[in-house]
Amino acid sequence: MRSESARMSSASEALFRIGSPNSRPRAVKVIALDAGSEPVVADLAERHWNGAAFFTAADLTSDPARLREEISAADLVVMVATAGESPHEVALIGECCSRTRVTTTGLVMCDEKTSDEVLSVTLGRLRPWMLMLVVASSSDYIEDMLLALRA
Amino acid sequence: MLKKEQNDLLTHTGPGAPMGQLFRRSWLPALLAEELPEAECAPVRVKLLSERLLAWRDTEGRYALTDEFCAHRGVSLWFGRNEEHGLRCSYHGWKYDHTGQCVEVPSEPAESGFCGKIKLASYPLVERGGVLWAYMGPPELQPPLPEWEFATVPSDRRFVSKRLQESNWMQALEGAIDSSHVSFLHRGELNTDPLFKGSKGNRYNLDDARPVFEVVESPGGLYIGARRNAEHGNYYWRVTQWVMPSFTMIPPRGDHPVHGHFFIPIDDEQCWTWSFDYKVMRPLAEQELESLRAGKGIHVACVPGTFRPRANKDNDYLMDRAAQKRGETFSGVHGFGMQDASVQESMGPIVDRTKENLVSTDNGIIMARHRLLRSVKAMLDKDVTPPGIDPVHQRCRSASVVLPPDQPFKDAAKAALVVQDDHEHVTV
Numbered sequence: 001m002r003s004e005s006a007r008m009s010s011a012s013e014a015l016f017r018i019g020s021p022n023s024r025p026r027a028v029k030v031i032a033l034d035a036g037s038e039p040v041v042a043d044l045a046e047r048h049w050n051g052a053a054f055f056t057a058a059d060l061t062s063d064p065a066r067l068r069e070e071i072s073a074a075d076l077v078v079m080v081a082t083a084g085e086s087p088h089e090v091a092l093i094g095e096c097c098s099r100t101r102v103t104t105t106g107l108v109m110c111d112e113k114t115s116d117e118v119l120s121v122t123l124g125r126l127r128p129w130m131l132m133l134v135v136a137s138s139s140d141y142i143e144d145m146l147l148a149l150r151a
Numbered sequence: 152m153l154k155k156e157q158n159d160l161l162t163h164t165g166p167g168a169p170m171g172q173l174f175r176r177s178w179l180p181a182l183l184a185e186e187l188p189e190a191e192c193a194p195v196r197v198k199l200l201s202e203r204l205l206a207w208r209d210t211e212g213r214y215a216l217t218d219e220f221c222a223h224r225g226v227s228l229w230f231g232r233n234e235e236h237g238l239r240c241s242y243h244g245w246k247y248d249h250t251g252q253c254v255e256v257p258s259e260p261a262e263s264g265f266c267g268k269i270k271l272a273s274y275p276l277v278e279r280g281g282v283l284w285a286y287m288g289p290p291e292l293q294p295p296l297p298e299w300e301f302a303t304v305p306s307d308r309r310f311v312s313k314r315l316q317e318s319n320w321m322q323a324l325e326g327a328i329d330s331s332h333v334s335f336l337h338r339g340e341l342n343t344d345p346l347f348k349g350s351k352g353n354r355y356n357l358d359d360a361r362p363v364f365e366v367v368e369s370p371g372g373l374y375i376g377a378r379r380n381a382e383h384g385n386y387y388w389r390v391t392q393w394v395m396p397s398f399t400m401i402p403p404r405g406d407h408p409v410h411g412h413f414f415i416p417i418d419d420e421q422c423w424t425w426s427f428d429y430k431v432m433r434p435l436a437e438q439e440l441e442s443l444r445a446g447k448g449i450h451v452a453c454v455p456g457t458f459r460p461r462a463n464k465d466n467d468y469l470m471d472r473a474a475q476k477r478g479e480t481f482s483g484v485h486g487f488g489m490q491d492a493s494v495q496e497s498m499g500p501i502v503d504r505t506k507e508n509l510v511s512t513d514n515g516i517i518m519a520r521h522r523l524l525r526s527v528k529a530m531l532d533k534d535v536t537p538p539g540i541d542p543v544h545q546r547c548r549s550a551s552v553v554l555p556p557d558q559p560f561k562d563a564a565k566a567a568l569v570v571q572d573d574h575e576h577v578t579v
Contacts, residue, residue, distance in 0.1 A: 005497070006464040009317070011420070014499040023508045076511060105511045116562045123365075123559045132511045133365040134518060135561075141521055148509050148517040150152050 025050040026075040028151035030142075032056045033090055036082030037109065040139045044146070052151035057089035071096045076103050076149065079126070080142060083110035083135075084118040086125045094129025106130035109139055153504040153520065161523060162319045162501050164416040165201030169527045171416075173537050174200055174396055175288035176530070178297045180413050180425050181276065182206055182283040183313060187214065191233045200287060201418040205229060206276060207249075210236045214278065215249035216285050218271035222253065247271055280304075281311050282425075298542035299398065300570050301411070301429040309429035310408070310443040312450045314488065315459045320397060320422035322495040322502055323414040327399040328515045330377045330391060334360045336490050339480040344487065346428070346439065346448030350405030352551050352579045355379045355387040362389075366514050367561050371395060371544025372522065374568065375515045376560045381553045387579065388560045390550045390568065393519060395526060395539035400549040401449070403578035408435060409549065410449050420500035423458075426450050426488065431575050451488035460489055468493040546570040550577045 032041035045054035060067040097104045106126040164171040186195050187208050194207035203219040205228050221240040232239045239246040246255040251273030259265040275286045280302025301309050341353050359379035367374045371394035381387040389402035400411035408428035415423045426449045446452030451460045462469040468484045475483035484493045529535035550567035567577035
């Protein structure tokens with residue numbers, strides 16, 4: 001006789017998994033930290049999302065009340081930077097996320113020509129504020145990541 | 152979350168499937184060398200990438216990996232006679248050489264040349280590092296032999312095993328990329344397993360249960376760095392290597408052997424989990440070998456004479472609720488390998504990734520999928536060679552290291568992440 005584990009992990013039993021949604025849309029805030037990342041984030045903002053909102057760092061840091069409001073309503077804050085840049089705003093945004101216990105992810109865009117030294121500058125700036133840092137060689141990764149996270 | 156068509160693309164590896172084509176560009180671990188110990192030994196059935204094959208050695212000891220079935224009436228050649236430079240079908244005596252070429256059809260006059268028109272599909276099979284590697288791709292694109300470090304050290308410095316996993320290969324791979332499950336699923340074993348316990352790194356692991364991750368593309372795949380707090384404001388980094396399509400190397404702990412995996416599709420609902428342990432500069436100690444053979448560390452104890460784990464889905468993985476309650480194991484299943492396999496098999500043969508809810512710490516998995524999908528597309532559309540095939544990509548290492556807070560692991564541990572001849576892994 002087959003064990004429960006054997007029977008329940010079969011393909012035929014998979015058909016009986018409950019099909020109703022198992023999550024509600026989450027609030028993801030995507031923030032371009034520098035001039036290089038702004039067009040990438042602006043381009044993403046044009047697409048259809050499940051509630052993701054897109055900003056430039058200047059949008060938020062120039063208005064502390066708005067920054068607090070947006071961050072406190074977020075489930076996840078994704079900050080996008082370009083390798084070689086050293087965006088100062090990350091500290092303000094990161095601190096706000098830290099105070100409100102909002103998870104942060106940093107994405108650094110680079111290409112094959114980016115040297116480790118250049119990359120280090122940006123990583124060093126972002127690292128204190130990120131729970132997850134990703135270095136991606138193509139900007140289409142950001143879209144894939146947001147889709148994977150149901151943003 | 153993935154769209155259904157993306158999930159299908161990643162998980163289907165049979166003939167003609169794009170991911171199958173990507174696998175076919177690499178040398179794949181197919182058998183342990185000990186499975187074919189000598190010339191004219193018994194043939195072994197092998198299923199790889201949804202193809203039924205037969206591995207055998209001819210009178211001269213040459214390795215063969217051919218279609219399992221006789222071209223005549225479809226009889227399995229596993230019942231064949233391995234004799235005089237070929238494998239003869241036991242039904243009507245058709246005989247094949249190590250390349251799959253039919254060399255004799257007893258019912259036909261030899262002068263007719265009929266047997267010259269019959270040839271079974273066959274693939275190159277070579278021994279390296281105690282493993283028999285198969286290449287199932289286009290002959291003109293056959294890469295250089297594998298250069299994984301464990302396969303190049305003297306035989307007394309490594310231990311290799313394989314086990315059947317009853318799930319799609321991607322479930323197994325994603326488990327190996329996902330470092331954040333260690334603090335839960337494996338927490339009981341860190342302090343007790345003879346191949347893990349006692350390293351200083353374990354203390355960092357257990358003292359800081361909320362690691363911070365950095366995922367960086369490497370030439371062959373990904374570096375996945377997990378950062379934990381160490382003394383004096385420094386960081387303890389554990390850097391896992393993933394090399395496409397399915398090699399992973401786990402960061403070392405103290406002077407213990409370094410280990411890692413390959414996950415090789417048998418078909419779309421089963422895979423081989425290959426596990427290796429090795430040291431660069433010293434033979435494995437007898438005590439270490441005893442533990443490895445007993446299924447400790449990342450290896451598992453198998454049903455004698457098979458590669459099926461002793462704890463498997465048919466016996467509920469020997470679930471031990473009392474040990475779970477006592478805190479000896481987190482899930483109630485014993486051993487790293489079966490803890491992984493049990494949860495991954497419970498997801499079903501091919502998990503429906505349209506229903507998952509990934510979080511930020513899953514970025515390693517998200518990036519691995521992204522790279523695989525992108526590489527398949529580049530291979531099919533532009534003939535771009537996938538990462539991981541170049542031997543340079545294979546000469547990589549994992550590392551565990553304590554670094555000042557301002558140093559990125561990719562820079563500071565650069566030398567530690569590639570093979571350094573005559574040096575052990577960098578480890579804490």
